Amino acid sequence: MATSQRSKKKGSDAQDPNLRTRSATSVTGRPDDHISAGEPTAINQPSLSLIGWARWIWRQLTSMRTALLLLLFLAAAAIPGSLYPQRTADPNGVTTFFQSNPTLAPVLDKFQLFDVYSSAWFSAIYILLFTSLIGCVLPRVAVHYKALMSPPAATPSNLARMPAFQTAKAGAKKRARALDAAFAQLKSQGYRVVRTEDSVAAERGYWRETGNLLFHISLVGVLISVGFGGAYSYSGQRVLVEGDTFVNNLAGYDSFSPGIAFSQNQLTAFSATLNRFDVTYDLKNKTNLGTPLDFAAHVSLRERGASKAKDTVIRVNEPAEIPGAKVYLTGNGYAPVITIHDGKGKIAFSGPVEFLPQDANMTSLGVIKVPDAKPQQFGILSFFYPTAAQLKSKAYTSVYPAPASPLITMNVYEGNLGLDSGIPSNAFSLAVHGLKQLTGGKTNVESIKLRLGESANLPNGLGTVSFDSLRRYAALDVDYNPGQGWVLFFALLSLAGLIMSLVIPRRRVWVKVDQGGIQVAALARGDDPLLERVVTELVTKLNQKPEKTEDEN
Amino acid sequence: MKTAVNLNEALSQWSVLGIYASMLFYAAAFVVLSMDLARAASEKSKIRATAGKLERAGILLMIVAVAFHGIGVLGRGIAAQRVPWANMYEFTITGTLVVTVIFIFAQAFRKDIRYIATFMTAFVTLALGIATSVFYVQVKTLMPALQSYWLLIHVTVAILATAFFNIAAALSITYLFKTAKWVQEPSKKYAKQTWFVALKRVLKLFPEPARLEQTSYRFNIIGFILWSFTLIAGAIWAERAWHRYWGWDTKEVWTFIIWTIYAGYLHANATRGWHGKRSAWLVVIGFGAIMFNFTIVNLYFKGLHVYSGL
Numbered sequence: 001m002a003t004s005q006r007s008k009k010k011g012s013d014a015q016d017p018n019l020r021t022r023s024a025t026s027v028t029g030r031p032d033d034h035i036s037a038g039e040p041t042a043i044n045q046p047s048l049s050l051i052g053w054a055r056w057i058w059r060q061l062t063s064m065r066t067a068l069l070l071l072l073f074l075a076a077a078a079i080p081g082s083l084y085p086q087r088t089a090d091p092n093g094v095t096t097f098f099q100s101n102p103t104l105a106p107v108l109d110k111f112q113l114f115d116v117y118s119s120a121w122f123s124a125i126y127i128l129l130f131t132s133l134i135g136c137v138l139p140r141v142a143v144h145y146k147a148l149m150s151p152p153a154a155t156p157s158n159l160a161r162m163p164a165f166q167t168a169k170a171g172a173k174k175r176a177r178a179l180d181a182a183f184a185q186l187k188s189q190g191y192r193v194v195r196t197e198d199s200v201a202a203e204r205g206y207w208r209e210t211g212n213l214l215f216h217i218s219l220v221g222v223l224i225s226v227g228f229g230g231a232y233s234y235s236g237q238r239v240l241v242e243g244d245t246f247v248n249n250l251a252g253y254d255s256f257s258p259g260i261a262f263s264q265n266q267l268t269a270f271s272a273t274l275n276r277f278d279v280t281y282d283l284k285n286k287t288n289l290g291t292p293l294d295f296a297a298h299v300s301l302r303e304r305g306a307s308k309a310k311d312t313v314i315r316v317n318e319p320a321e322i323p324g325a326k327v328y329l330t331g332n333g334y335a336p337v338i339t340i341h342d343g344k345g346k347i348a349f350s351g352p353v354e355f356l357p358q359d360a361n362m363t364s365l366g367v368i369k370v371p372d373a374k375p376q377q378f379g380i381l382s383f384f385y386p387t388a389a390q391l392k393s394k395a396y397t398s399v400y401p402a403p404a405s406p407l408i409t410m411n412v413y414e415g416n417l418g419l420d421s422g423i424p425s426n427a428f429s430l431a432v433h434g435l436k437q438l439t440g441g442k443t444n445v446e447s448i449k450l451r452l453g454e455s456a457n458l459p460n461g462l463g464t465v466s467f468d469s470l471r472r473y474a475a476l477d478v479d480y481n482p483g484q485g486w487v488l489f490f491a492l493l494s495l496a497g498l499i500m501s502l503v504i505p506r507r508r509v510w511v512k513v514d515q516g517g518i519q520v521a522a523l524a525r526g527d528d529p530l531l532e533r534v535v536t537e538l539v540t541k542l543n544q545k546p547e548k549t550e551d552e553n
Numbered sequence: 554m555k556t557a558v559n560l561n562e563a564l565s566q567w568s569v570l571g572i573y574a575s576m577l578f579y580a581a582a583f584v585v586l587s588m589d590l591a592r593a594a595s596e597k598s599k600i601r602a603t604a605g606k607l608e609r610a611g612i613l614l615m616i617v618a619v620a621f622h623g624i625g626v627l628g629r630g631i632a633a634q635r636v637p638w639a640n641m642y643e644f645t646i647t648g649t650l651v652v653t654v655i656f657i658f659a660q661a662f663r664k665d666i667r668y669i670a671t672f673m674t675a676f677v678t679l680a681l682g683i684a685t686s687v688f689y690v691q692v693k694t695l696m697p698a699l700q701s702y703w704l705l706i707h708v709t710v711a712i713l714a715t716a717f718f719n720i721a722a723a724l725s726i727t728y729l730f731k732t733a734k735w736v737q738e739p740s741k742k743y744a745k746q747t748w749f750v751a752l753k754r755v756l757k758l759f760p761e762p763a764r765l766e767q768t769s770y771r772f773n774i775i776g777f778i779l780w781s782f783t784l785i786a787g788a789i790w791a792e793r794a795w796h797r798y799w800g801w802d803t804k805e806v807w808t809f810i811i812w813t814i815y816a817g818y819l820h821a822n823a824t825r826g827w828h829g830k831r832s833a834w835l836v837v838i839g840f841g842a843i844m845f846n847f848t849i850v851n852l853y854f855k856g857l858h859v860y861s862g863l
């Protein structure tokens with residue numbers, strides 16, 4: 001029921017006698033089940049030969065229905081990636097998930113649910129989809145090229161069956177003029193027109209199909225650029241404390257993830273020194289007090305061969321650009337400078353310690369491991385409060401993110417830190433299991449408290465610790481992806497094709513004269529809001545007095 | 554150096570008042586428009602004859618509501634000294650304003666979509682109610698990651714796209730009602746009951762199914778073009794703010810899912826056996842995904858796009 005209504009209103013090609021009499025694929029280049037192809041024919045059964053089967057499978061794969069189903073499968077297949085943490089986007093989330101769901105997680109992992117977008121099943125869907133797309137589009141390119149080269153389809157015999165159709169009474173004189181007038185009018189409106197003895201056939205909107213093909217082909221361009229860009233890309237992270245310098249080589253990174261085709265000599269030679277890291281807080285607005293308004297990393301960049309370093313400011317949304325890489329600001333925090341003398345009085349640790357922010361007021365957590373301390377190894381689990389305040393419970397908290405009244409508290413753990421075992425350990429966590437806690441918590445010994453410039457004795461004769469100065473650090477990301485410009489190029493090309501294909505009307509118009517008068521009919525491919533009006537306007541024009549047309553000539 | 558802004562808390566309170574006033578008028582418009590539908594469906598022809606006037610009153614109330622709504626949104630923007638769409642509250646008040654403005658504008662051209670005004674007023678009243686009660690936050694400055702003109706471009710286009718999809722979804726839902734089997738071929742059990750007779754009368758007021766389908770399609774293609782642009786603009790912004798143009802962040806995933814569903818819809822329209830009801834269902838699913846993306850994904854899913862402000 002809906003079919004007949006729609007095709008009547010919208011003027012689908014189903015009614016086009018020129019298209020209906022022949023096999024649809026050969027005429028339009030579109031799949032058999034495209035709406036323009038009319039009712040299904042008997043060719044849907046595969047013949048039993050191998051080639052017959054292959055052809056049948058290929059036809060199924062390149063049908064509209066398959067494309068549609070694959071699109072919907074792709075949408076559905078993308079959902080789990082938003083439900084479970086993904087290794088690429090959120091590696092810590094995956095670790096946490098494994099810890100809290102020890103039985104479920106390995107099962108999910110078997111089904112690649114933590115790597116959805118590189119999983120076998122997700123890849124299978126989009127590879128099939130794009131195979132279908134190429135198989136679908138290439139024949140259409142050939143057919144469209146032929147259509148561009150040939151004149152509009154001849155006037156069908158029965159115009160009354162067209163979705164837009166009007167007649168006008170006309171005497172012999174008017175009839176004689178009508179075809180010339182229609183020819184001129186349609187030509188001036190950008191139609192391709194052919195004239196025969198008793199009719200004019202016109203067609204416009206070839207750009208609609210061109211746009212559609214451009215859209216689909218550009219999607220292939222997007223996919224290829226994504227793949228090639230990903231293969232040669234790299235992304236490296238480095239935390240840089242004020243005053244420190246980073247040199248762009250593999251050893252300079254805290255973590256590094258290369259694409260599969262990455263090679264080390266892609267790393268352009270440059271170095272970056274973090275001179276200063278500034279945070280601007282809102283001090284004006286009560287509801288907003290202490291909200292950071294701006295982060296600015298003042299950096300000196302020195303490229304290979306450059307005699308002088310260049311000073312730049314890197315902000316969120318404003319990366320520094322170096323040929324072959326961009327340097328982004330992705331995080332920041334405090335790095336108190338700590339010195340520890342061990343029980344023998346020797347310096348066992350000295351330098352800035354990067355603390356991880358835990359809340360909006362920059363309460364931060366830091367870990368210090370002192371494996372070389374004599375007589376005993378120990379580790380420190382430590383909190384930093386830029387503006388410390390004491391709660392009723394005696395616990396400390398930070399009430400403001402800027403360092404107005406900085407305080408460090410420390411819990412000391414004695415015992416083997418396990419750093420010699422060869423298992424890589426996380427610099428930001430201390431495995432307290434098997435260690436003996438000496439301060440804080442249930443030990444009945446108060447945590448060590450240090451204000452800026454203070455020092456304190458460690459318990460059990462482990463030595464002394466001092467909080468010498470306070471610096472900030474910036475977390476920087478160095479990224480390179482040679483494909484992204486191409487991705488953008490093809491995405492925009494595809495968008496242009498899409499717009500062309502959706503807004504340019506493709507329509508055919510016919511004018512025919514016979515004894516009864518003038519007949520005008522039009523047929524659109526796809527949606528065409530103006531179809532009726534085009535016919536009405538043409539009829540009005542043909543009904544007009546002839547002077548006008550003569551003037552124009 | 555970025556300078557600090559002066560947030561105007563007093564003005565933002567006035568802006569909330571504007572939103573409340575608009576809710577009142579939207580609700581009134583909804584009541585009047587529902588009465589209009591009820592009358593049009595009435596058994597007595599005398600009552601039916603009065604229907605048109607009520608409808609005009611309803612649309613007028615809606616226009617007043619839009620005026621207050623506009624004041625509310627503008628006030629919020631001036632109070633914050635930036636575009637008013639940086640958190641869920643602001644996104645909702647701005648988004649619903651765009652929907653109603655487009656709707657009022659469109660119904661000046663297309664008389665027969667005015668029947669969905671009842672839905673639109675109900676939807677907007679509900680959305681504003683949730684915005685003011687659940688999503689509300691005081692005016693705040695933007696976190697540095699949001700300080701970009703791409704916020705303006707990306708989010709403006711997303712709001713516009715959502716508005717077009719919204720109207721299209723209302724049309725497709727109407728289409729599904731009109732063509733539903735239980736409406737077309739009612740069973741004896743309820744065919745004669747008053748509620749069913751009234752429902753049939755109301756449905757008769759709406760345009761023909763083919764016309765509904767076609768109008769929905771036209772709103773959807775504009776929505777789809779805008780959504781494609783949202784996707785591209787979002788990727789450009791992500792490249793600047795998060796150092797990669799695409800990373801399958803939860804919000805990116807859902808933007809992709811929505812795009813793919815609507816691409817499927819456009820295909821369905823050209824696939825034999827899939828246009829009509831099935832493609833109308835895809836419109837409903839697509840818009841459902843948009844709502845899901847905006848509410849559940851924003852509030853409960855973990856990701857970089859944490860801008861709900863809650």
Ligand code: HEM
Pocket residue numbers: 030031034062063064065067071129130132133134136137211212215216219497498501502526815816819820823
């Ligand atoms: C990545 C996969 C694909 C996407 C995202 C996609 C998307 C779209 C969109 C958005 C449209 C409507 C706009 C327009 O008319 O240009 C469209 C139309 C079309 N697509 Fe695709 N497509 C895909 C794959 C395919 C495949 C595999 C086929 C072949 C079976 C196909 C055949 C067509 C045809 C024939 C039309 C024109 C429909 C009409 O006559 O209105 N597409 N596609």
